[in-house]
Amino acid sequence: MRWTIKPKPDPLLVERLAEELGVETPVATLLVQRGICSFEAAKKFFRPSLKDLHDPYLMKDMNLAVDRIQQAIASGENIMVYGDYDVDGTTSVVLMASYLKTLTANIATYIPDRYTEGYGVSYCGIDFAADNDISLIIALDCGIKAIDKVAYAAEKGIDFIICDHHRPGEHIPEAVAVLDPKREDCEYPYKELCGCGVGFKLIQALNTKRGGAPEVLLPYLDLVATAIGADIVPITGENRILAYHGLNVINVAPRMGFKAILAQVKKDKLTITDVVFIIAPRINAAGRMKHGLHAVNLLTEEDEATAMNFAAEIESFNAERKDTDKAITVEALAQIEDLKEQERYSTVVYHESWHKGVIGIVASRLTETYYRPTLVFTKSGEKLAASARSVKGFDVYNALEACKEHIEQFGGHKYAAGLTLEASEYENFKVKFESVVSETIDRRLLTPEIAVDAEIDLDEITPKFFRILKQFAPFGPGNMSPVFMTQNLSDTGYGKCVGADEAHLKCRVKQRGKEPVFDMIGFGLGEKFETISEKKTFKAVYSLDENEWNGKVSIQLKLKDISE
Incomplete structure (x- = not known):
């Protein structure tokens, strides 16, 4: 592991912000590192507001997309919502289809089969639309390179609206509208939306045009937050606002499909990490092992008993997926070992x-x-x-x-x-x-890098410090959970290897032999036991975590690496 300590920001800027916010220097340092240098910016960071979302009409072709959908609704056309089979694609389809169904009954959904059709817009999907008298396809999380497919649809009298976030090729498909913030000719201020995020901007634009209240769109944000987490897009700017409010929806008023998934895993309050490691793999498992429509059915289902059945089915897909990827990984590693010289x-x-x-x-x-x-x-x-x-x-x-x-x-x-x-x-x-x-x-x-935000002493880790740190969430690319480095640590004598094959390292540490004392856990770091044994002095890189044991909650150091 390479440890890279981020440069210290301007001390005058840090001091001024600490004073303005009434926080300690370490907190102000972390904020300035994230580009938050004023009271106003900090307020927007700690209290993400839907009012700070950009005007969707700043996105190129948005007015064309809205006008074409309005026209389709007014004339009773059949509309097909088409999306990829991964989390971003399936949540996009659920979001768009659910919203459009509040405006018209003429909505069909389509997810391509991973095995017979492959990724993206397919000829098979277009033929399905033609056979079913569908004259408008809204493609989400795919389509930016579907030049030939869009032309093929046009020959059959089918219009396309594309909502994508992947990088365009040299040419843009000749669709009615192509919404993609990564288009070079698109001046939309935030470029890092996921596919579901672009879909959300389209329903936001439609809702505005139709005079709907902004609150109408709140229930859809659970889908956007899930796609943001699963697609590993930066959790900055607009994505941070959408993820923050979407997580709130998942925790306070989850849709039946999410409730059914969570009933399988017995988890209370979810973080974005839980979304990535609990919800996303299960939604993905449908498209990986069977068909993405299983995920769409689960996320649109409103009957509790049916949703529970769908979730149980998806749970079995996920178990099968785990076994399959484990077996293939073993075979792939063996291939690499053969070539290692x-x-x-x-x-x-x-x-x-x-x-x-x-x-x-x-x-x-x-x-x-x-x-x-x-x-x-x-x-x-x-x-x-x-x-x-x-x-x-x-x-x-x-x-x-x-x-x-x-x-x-x-x-x-x-x-x-x-x-x-x-x-x-x-x-x-x-x-x-x-x-x-x-x-x-x-x-x-x-060589893998650990980016360290700051070097701190253990006595700086106070309950108030940790409480403020938790408010930096949701974490993700562009706003990772802060990582600290502390020197002159020693184990208090409780250090040991734990878990299956003693793979993990557990200890209680002090700095320079003084209070406070913290529990430290290092997953997969059992082999480093020698570094902490016999009360040797060492330095550690870690993030802060909460540990609950016998009803008591304490701050624990989640170890990333240690060295002498």
């Missing part, structure tokens, strides 16, 4: 029988293990399909663009992408991808 800057593995639904998860696990930009391939029909994952700081989308002569199609983000190619191009692609990565990657990025 070669010095490589990328990881590319392939087996024709690997389950297409879990290769993205396997790619993530391999990236965590070997810390290289990673692609996991499997057979998909006559072609090969892959999921790509990257390491912090390296743009895998750009790397794929540099290999595009070997790729049939690709799309995605800086850290996660998908592609398909002809089987005959696999070896050529593999060589080219390794060459691109080795020529462009900063070698430091091949």
